[in-house]
Amino acid sequence: MLRSAILITSLFGGSITVGLTARVYAQVSSQLPPIPSATSPQSPGLEQTFAVQRAMAVARHFLEQQQPVEAVKALESVLQLAEGQPGYLELLRQAYQAELKLWEQKGGTDPRIDQLRRYIDLLQQSPLHSPSLQQLENSVAPKTSSGVAPRAAPSAEAGSSAGKSEVPPVPNVPSSSATSEATGLNLPGGRSQKETALSEAILLFHQKKYAEAAQRFAQVQVEHLSPEHKTAWAYCRIHRALDRLHQKAVNPVMIQAAVADLQAARDLLPENAELRRYAEQALRVAQQKAQHVNASTNQQQSPPICAEVRPAETACFRVIGPLRPSQLEEIGHDAEQYRQELFERWSGPAAGPWQPKCEIFVYTKADQFTQATGLSPEHQSLAQVKLTEGHVVERRIHLYLGSDGWRRSRLKRELMHVILADLFPQSPPPPWAVEGIVVFSSGPEEVERYQRTIQSKIPPQDWMPLLELLELREYPAERITVFCCQSASLVDYLIRTGGGEKNFLIFLRDSQRYGIAAALRRQYSYVSPAALEIAWRRWVLRGN
Structure with missing residues (x-):
């Protein structure tokens, strides 16, 4: 019927x-x-x-x-x-x-x-296909009627039997009671932000984009999730943890991030014995990987990965590193404060909490920072942002705490890099503007340091012609010191003499629409880049 x-x-x-x-x-x-x-x-x-x-x-x-x-x-x-x-x-x-x-x-x-x-x-968007993700995809197939046993989770070292665990099948997100009768169709009128996040999480999960799905699930209060949704979220976190553990350049901080995901997945559904068993076995894999990493670098593990590692979580940040919980929380608190201040200064109040959250990895050892970023310890920090079709899908900041300890200016600098991805999601500003903005955002001491360098250590004849600087689309490795100092000085000049930070961003957007010369006329009343160069050089040479 x-x-x-x-x-x-x-x-x-x-x-x-x-x-x-x-x-x-x-x-x-x-x-x-x-x-x-x-x-x-x-x-x-x-x-x-x-x-x-x-x-x-x-x-x-x-x-x-x-x-x-x-x-x-x-x-x-x-x-x-x-x-x-x-x-x-x-x-x-x-x-x-x-x-x-x-x-x-x-x-x-x-x-x-x-x-x-x-x-x-x-x-x-097409599904992610990294070797580690594909390895997990191959291992989650359910048992077959032919009696072939399912694959095991990879151990930390080839040939080692310790730490192996059976990977559970990909969970079914829909409830079994979802279809008791025929079809029909309507949805409630309005949707809250959390409902939108949940529908996106389900869509991403079915597309096997587990890391992105985990970020969307995190936007929904856990008490609003069904058991099926909790299971899917836990699976996504396990998947993300294994992806981190399988990376070639794994280090203790990355292992800590994986451990935090596995612990959260284990605790999300304590009554799910299979999921809990797998998460605990995967934790042992992470611990074995940590021992191998520490042994290969002849370093004492601090704190032990086998301990309960919990990142510091704020509305917009997830802070991970070998520090005391109070120290991680302090970094997260500072990051929230700086984010709010920087948005206010450059564009106005932030639209809302970041999703996905920005992960802040903190390193206390130079070689770990280098292994994770490919940079020498002198760089001290790095920001990484991934965008897909104008939407941010990953935010990361790496911070190395060297002998001079915690440096808040480095956090402000890298945080401004991340914020710029929000402000210019389709087309980033030119390198000179980016460099000048992040230096200016680091604080007046940093700006003064760059200004002193260009005034006292770089002769004017060695400065780059301004039009050449404005048209650069790549950082000039052979003239990087001149480039950075000149960029910081020029941005400082335009902001201090031409209407502040917000007006400078308007100028950058006008430059993308109408060209640099037209934008200079519209926002700063300079008839040409040459006129700007004359005024800026005079300003620098007389000591501001």
Whole structure:
């Protein structure tokens, strides 16, 4: 008997009863197999399959009728059941694009427009394929009927039996009660930020983008997650931990980050014996890897990786390193304060907490910093930001605490690099502007140090022609000292004499739109770069 209504579980865990017009339902039902009997031993899996098929058929009908909003509702109602099927995801992308086109034709700035663009970006991204991720993909296959045993998690050293553990199958995100009847389709009207994050997490999980999915799950309060969602989140954290452990340049700080993920995964679902057992065995793999790393560098491990390692967590940062918890918390607190101050100075209040959070790795040994970053210890710090389609997917800061101890100016410098990715997600500023901005953000002492250098140690005849400096698109390795000092001095000059930090960013955006000469006229009233060079040189030579 055909049913005209269905009880389904929405993306956000709530159950809703929805109706479908008899005409549309009859159209699609006549082309699909009947719903299997509830007594069938394979009923739950088949019901899920048929529910997805019906939703796709209904969505195609609505798209043909130029009703993309209804098509999206149809597909989203079974998102958890589709389990990443390529055909389903492609149809969902088409539906999102059709709805986006509808909104763009209407005009305006409805939040739904940004949400649709973000969803389309997620669907257009290709899954990650690093050797370590692929190794895990191969190891999570469930047992087969042929009796072939599942693979084991890699041990820290080849040939060592210690630390091996069976990897659990990839968890099923949808609830088994999600489809007890036929199809039908509607979603609640408004979506909160947490609901949006959860739907994105589910989508990323089914696309096997586990690190990104873990970041989205973290945006949802744990009490709002279903057991299936908690299991998926724990799996993502285990996956991310193993990815870190399999990197070639692994060091104790990275191992600590992996251990923190494994501990969190273990504690997320304490009643899940299988997940807890695997996380604990994977922890032993991490401990063995730590012993090997320490032995190879002849260093005393501090603190021991086998201890309960917990990073310091704030709204926007995750601080990891061989320091006391109070020290890690202090760094996180400072980072939050600097982030707020820097956003206020350069563009206005920050839009909200960062997701994904910025990870701050703290090193106390020079060779560990070099191993992780490829830089000599004299650099002291490094910022790394990864963007995909204009969206930040990873933020990292590496800090080396040398003999002079904690240096807050280095944190400000690298934090400004990370903030610039938010302010210029599509096209970064030129190198001279980036260098000048991060020096200026480090504090007046740093700015003064650069100004003294260019005034007293670099003869004016060795300065780069200003137009050459402005047009550089790469850092000039052979003239790096002149470049850095001149960039810092020029940015300092424009900010101090021309309207402050916010006006300087307006100038940079105008430069990207209209060119450097036009932007100088619009924001600083210089008729040409040559006119700016004359004024700036005079300012430097007279000692500011």
